[in-house]
Amino acid sequence: MNSQETERKSYSVLPLHTASPHPNLLAAHSSSRHLLDHQLAPAALVQAALDPVVTIGVLLISALAFGEASYLILALIVFSLTFPGSSPKGTSIRALAGDVLTGWLVIVALLLLIGWATRTLGAFDLRVILAWVLATPVALFAAHLLLPVVLPRLLAAEGVQRIAVIAGEGELGRKLAERIQGTPFLGIRFSGYFDDRSPERIGGVKPGEILGSLNQIAEYAKTHRVDLIYITLPMASQPRILKLLEQLRDTTASIYFTPDIFLSDLIQARMDTIGGIPVVAVCETPFYGINALIKRASDIALASAILALVSPLMLAVAIGIKLSSPGPVLFKQRRCGVDGREIIVYKFRTMTVLEDGEVIRQATRDDPRVTRFGAFLRQYSLDELPQFINVLQGRMSVVGPRPHAVAHNETYRKLIRGYMIRHKVKPA
Numbered sequence: 001m002n003s004q005e006t007e008r009k010s011y012s013v014l015p016l017h018t019a020s021p022h023p024n025l026l027a028a029h030s031s032s033r034h035l036l037d038h039q040l041a042p043a044a045l046v047q048a049a050l051d052p053v054v055t056i057g058v059l060l061i062s063a064l065a066f067g068e069a070s071y072l073i074l075a076l077i078v079f080s081l082t083f084p085g086s087s088p089k090g091t092s093i094r095a096l097a098g099d100v101l102t103g104w105l106v107i108v109a110l111l112l113l114i115g116w117a118t119r120t121l122g123a124f125d126l127r128v129i130l131a132w133v134l135a136t137p138v139a140l141f142a143a144h145l146l147l148p149v150v151l152p153r154l155l156a157a158e159g160v161q162r163i164a165v166i167a168g169e170g171e172l173g174r175k176l177a178e179r180i181q182g183t184p185f186l187g188i189r190f191s192g193y194f195d196d197r198s199p200e201r202i203g204g205v206k207p208g209e210i211l212g213s214l215n216q217i218a219e220y221a222k223t224h225r226v227d228l229i230y231i232t233l234p235m236a237s238q239p240r241i242l243k244l245l246e247q248l249r250d251t252t253a254s255i256y257f258t259p260d261i262f263l264s265d266l267i268q269a270r271m272d273t274i275g276g277i278p279v280v281a282v283c284e285t286p287f288y289g290i291n292a293l294i295k296r297a298s299d300i301a302l303a304s305a306i307l308a309l310v311s312p313l314m315l316a317v318a319i320g321i322k323l324s325s326p327g328p329v330l331f332k333q334r335r336c337g338v339d340g341r342e343i344i345v346y347k348f349r350t351m352t353v354l355e356d357g358e359v360i361r362q363a364t365r366d367d368p369r370v371t372r373f374g375a376f377l378r379q380y381s382l383d384e385l386p387q388f389i390n391v392l393q394g395r396m397s398v399v400g401p402r403p404h405a406v407a408h409n410e411t412y413r414k415l416i417r418g419y420m421i422r423h424k425v426k427p428a
Contacts, residue, residue: 048083048084049083049084050143050144050147051082051083051140052078052079052082052083054136054139054140054143055078055082055107055136055139055140056075056078056079057139058132058135058136058139059071059074059075059078059128059132059136060075061135062128062129062131062132062135063125063128063132065128065131066125066127066128066131071124071128074111074124077111077114078107078111081107081110081111082107093145096141096144096145097141100137100140100141100144101137101141103140104136104137104140108133113305113309114305116309117305117308161187161188161189162187162188162189162227162228163188163189163191163224163225163226163227163228164180164188164189164190164191164226164227164228164229164230165190165191165192165193165194165211165217165220165221165226165228165229165230166190166192166193166194166229166230166231166232167193167194167195167214167217167229167230167231167232167233167244168193168194168195168231168232168233168234169193169194169195169197169202169205169209169210170232170233170234170260172232172258172260173193173230173232174205176230176232176258177190177193188228191211191224191226192208192209192210192211193205193209193210193211194210194211194212194213194214194216194217194220195210195213195214196213196214196240214240214244215247217229217244217247217248218247218248218250218251221248221251221253222250222251226251226253227253227254228253228254228256229248229251229253229254229255229256230256230257230258231244231245231255231256231257231258232258232260233260234260235259235260241257284424285338285424285425286424286425287425287426295397296394298398299391299397299398300391300392302391302398303388303389303391303392303398304392306388306398307388307389307392310385310388313382313385314385314386317348317377317382317385318348320373321348321349321373321374324371324372324373324374325349325352325371325373325374327349327352327354328349328354329348329349330346330347330348330349330386331346331347331348331349331350331351331354332344332345332346332354333345333347333405334405334406335403335404335405335406335409335427336403336404336406336409336423336427337395337396337403337423337426337427338423338424338425338426338427339423339424340409340420340423342406343390343395343396343403343427344390344395345387345390345395345396345403346386346387346389346390347383347384347386347387348377348382348383348384348385348386349374349383350370350371350373350374350375350377350378350383351363351367351369351370351371351374352369352371353369362408363378387428391428395426396426396427396428397425397426397427397428398428399428400425400426400427400428401422401425401427401428402427402428403427403428
């Protein structure tokens with residue numbers, strides 16, 4: 001490897017995910033990689049293993065308490081459903097409890113569905129299962145409550161915690177510092193900023209957080225054993241950035257450049273290379289490579305299981321539609337799918353008309369076009385059950401943004417900034 005290649009390997013781009021510009025776009029932001037997770041393997045592994053370890057641990061304790069030991073297969077299924085674990089989104093104790101309970105109920109529902117489909121529900125001791133189902137959410141809640149307190153101390157005690165500074169106290173620098181300080185299990189201690197501006201021009205920082213000018217950062221990194229240096233200077237400041245990088249070559253710190261383009265409305269920004277040339281994905285689907293395969297496999301498995309479960313209900317709905325009003329059972333409409341491509345979406349017919357053209361009038365309250373039986377179907381979203389067939393066809397997904405009719409799509413894209421970003425994932 002030549003010297004130029006070595007120098008290129010020393011620098012990296014750190015993607016900073018931002019919020020969607022409109023509530024309807026939130027579904028397009030699937031479970032993106034957590035900020036900085038790629039930097040701290042110990043903390044990331046603990047976070048990923050927490051849920052499966054706690055869940056399987058409670059299962060084994062429950063089984064041993066009642067003298068049972070034949071739960072290996074159930075433990076393997078639970079591991080596949082809970083690994084890797086994720087940090088609950090709730091910031092308060094009540095929100096944390098809600099996130100844990102909701103996630104656990106989903107796992108229990110999936111296990112019941114699998115047990116029903118395989119006819120193995122009766123193979124387990126009811127006492128063990130009840131004790132496990134009731135005790136696990138309590139254990140998960142306690143584990144997630146204690147993890148942010150215990151893990152940083154363990155990391156610091158073992159010398160794993162790393163020291164980070166930020167070059168550039170701007171909006172992006174402050175956001176990055178907030179992410180680091182708000183995620184203690186990352187094992188990163190933020191020391192402060194380096195900036196060339198005068199103290200009068202810098203606001204919103206705590207006393208002592210401004211450590212010096214940019215020219216002082218290299219010396220500070222050497223004397224204070226700084227492990228991580230994040231450069232958040234504007235891309236327009238290229239001469240200053242190049243000068244800073246030249247000064248930092250004499251340090252052993254890991255250097256990350258966070259370009260200010262990520263203050264824009266992005267989805268799943270990531271770094272890639274093409275023939276050794278680095279490129280930044282400004283707008284990218286979160287489902288590519290192995291993630292796409294996992295997503296597709298889960299869609300097929302869930303859609304197949306759900307269709308098998310609700311097929312009697314779908315048959316009853318179809319009979320009800322034929323008896324209540326003349327017309328076809330299914331309503332087919334052109335809608336916009338992934339990458340904006342047209343797809344045909346199936347729904348149970350709820351109206352006396354089948355509109356699909358350049359102008360479509362949306363249903364309103366007490367709309368005379370809606371049949372009495374159709375109003376019942378709409379109230380409980382039963383009209384959307386045939387869309388699981390679309391999932392098997394690969395046109396839709398079990399989880400995703402709602403697809404809009406082509407006519408409505410053309411209207412919304414003109415009214416809502418960034419509206420088309422939602423089409424980077426399959427609709428649901």
